[in-house]
Amino acid sequence: MEDNHTVMDTTLEQLVGSLKDTPGALLPILHRIQDQFGYVPDRALPIIAKALRCTTADVHGVISFYHHFRRSQPGRHLLEVCRAEACQARGAREFERHVKERLRIGFDQTTADGEFTLKAVYCLGNCATGPSLRQGDRVLSRMNPERFDRLVEDLTTYKLELK
Numbered sequence: 001m002e003d004n005h006t007v008m009d010t011t012l013e014q015l016v017g018s019l020k021d022t023p024g025a026l027l028p029i030l031h032r033i034q035d036q037f038g039y040v041p042d043r044a045l046p047i048i049a050k051a052l053r054c055t056t057a058d059v060h061g062v063i064s065f066y067h068h069f070r071r072s073q074p075g076r077h078l079l080e081v082c083r084a085e086a087c088q089a090r091g092a093r094e095f096e097r098h099v100k101e102r103l104r105i106g107f108d109q110t111t112a113d114g115e116f117t118l119k120a121v122y123c124l125g126n127c128a129t130g131p132s133l134r135q136g137d138r139v140l141s142r143m144n145p146e147r148f149d150r151l152v153e154d155l156t157t158y159k160l161e162l163k
């Protein structure tokens with residue numbers, strides 16, 4: 001019976017099928033899945049394992065090794081806080097503390113309303129004007145609690161997408 005077979009499964013099977021014969025197929029497959037869905041869903045693991053003739057534990061091991069891969073659906077807005085040295089010298093630790101308190105989540109978590117996912121990154125190439133934060137494709141400079149609160153307010157109240 002195919003009762004539990006979903007549209008997502010069909011998409012995953014097609015996607016995995018199109019890449020399974022490429023050399024070192026696992027990473028390209030995982031990247032493509034994350035590009036498509038925003039994360040690597042649990043149901044992708046057996047599909048990948050079957051196609052590549054390995055175990056789901058093998059697939060899980062690779063996903064866990066690369067922090068780039070997300071295991072749950074991200075929030076509507078991805079916020080990435082720089083934790084590297086130059087930003088730390090400019091107050092990134094205090095900024096990070098504020099971000100976590102304001103959103104009430106830690107790194108690699110998503111707010112209960114599904115609006116924000118918080119990630120740590122290590123240098124955004126914006127060292128001279130840190131603390132730096134990336135929101136979507138945009139890197140914001142000289143972040144502080146006030147600027148962050150305004151950003152959150154804009155994104156949640158007005159549903160603005162900053163580019």
Ligand code: FES
Nearest residue numbers: 082087124126127
């Ligand atoms: S150290 Fe934060 S942007 Fe480079």
